[in-house]
Amino acid sequence: MPSSRTVPAVVVAGTLTAVLWVVTGRLGDWLSGAPLPVPGTLVRALLPHPTASVAGGAPVSGSTLLTAALAGAIVAAGTQLVLRRLPSGTGRWATFLGVWFAVVAASALAATAAWFAGVTLPWRADTITELVATALGGWWGLVNGLLVGLAVVVTRALTDRRDDPAGTRHTRAPATVRAWPAALAAGTATGALWAAAGVGRTLLPGASDPQSPWGVARDVVLLPSARLAVDRDALLADPVHLVLPLGVGLAVGLLTALAARRLPPAEGRWALLLAVWFACVAGAALAAAVPVVVSTVTSGGVLPDAGRVLPVLQAGLAWGLVGGVLVAPLAVVVHRAAGAVPDAAGDAEEPWPAPAATPAADTEERGAAPGTDGSSTEPADAADRSDGSEGPDRERAARAERDEVPASV
Incomplete structure (x- = not known):
């Protein structure tokens, strides 16, 4: 709730x-x-x-x-x-x-x-x-x-x-976790998955017949934006697809690093999961549009029209939705296992409120605290004087009273 x-x-x-x-x-x-x-x-x-x-x-x-x-x-x-x-x-x-x-x-x-x-x-x-x-x-x-x-x-x-006097865990400065392990894991996994999906799409049965059931499954799950030719001549003819796994991995890694930059170890698991999933969606959509833009520029154009780019962007978005099912949980697991960031600068906020002093400590502090005016120190001085000088005189006077003998009439 x-x-x-x-x-x-x-x-x-x-x-x-x-x-x-x-x-x-x-x-x-x-x-x-x-x-x-x-x-x-x-x-x-x-x-x-x-x-x-x-x-x-x-x-x-x-x-x-x-x-x-x-x-x-x-x-x-x-x-x-x-x-x-x-x-x-x-x-x-x-x-x-x-x-x-x-x-x-x-x-x-x-x-x-x-x-x-x-x-x-x-x-x-x-x-x-x-x-x-x-x-x-x-x-x-x-x-x-x-x-x-x-x-x-x-x-x-x-x-x-942030100034909540209750001092709950939502107002305290938590320990943060290193962001680079999660970013490295997410970027590497996305690039490898992009390349594997592209090669698998080419090697699936029925790849030559797009109307067959295998061809339909290939185009829906292993979407055409994640294509990677396995033929050497095809790769040399279109080397952009060979660079796309690196590009999509870099994009996902950067977005994951931003998402995990100030997250605590355990409290931000759902936030990181959905953020990395979105990183896969955005990175795949941008990487899918790169070949269309490159082919338009190399053919003498400036930018492709929206009618060509929009279907490719949507296909890349769908690939990110599918691939993020595997990449996002991996990033969360790596982030949780990564070590905490050391507080080298010493600027970490202390939990609020400050720890309360014990009653014994309060009593000692009040007894040891000096007074602010002259009247507060007079009883102590009088006690010191009575203990040091008036004590013997009073004892001698009492002894003299006991030794006196009343005179007879």
């Missing part, structure tokens, strides 16, 4: 996602039917429709509102997972990237639910292919998740109580 510390960020994430789901769809529909000539590919790239292709003139339906509520609920649940045990002032990059991935996942799941509601039975082979392709979508979330992630980070910065 959300606590008072996480409720504001959870509410902001869910509400903003639901509002963007409806607003972007309506705005995309309006632009597609507007009299102004707006390229459809540009609208789909910068203002994607959340559930289907851009189609103008369609009224707001109950299905749109239900899918918007579903997407908002998924993002709210993901935000709660990210912030549930994360101490204040730590893991801002992990929070940002983790919430961004929650929006991507919500986009894919809610769009799949909307597609499933309009499908009739019995299913055919191409229906299953459409289902898998829709479930591995999420382009709407990749575009709009930036806003939701920023909103959550700002909300958390405004509502965190």
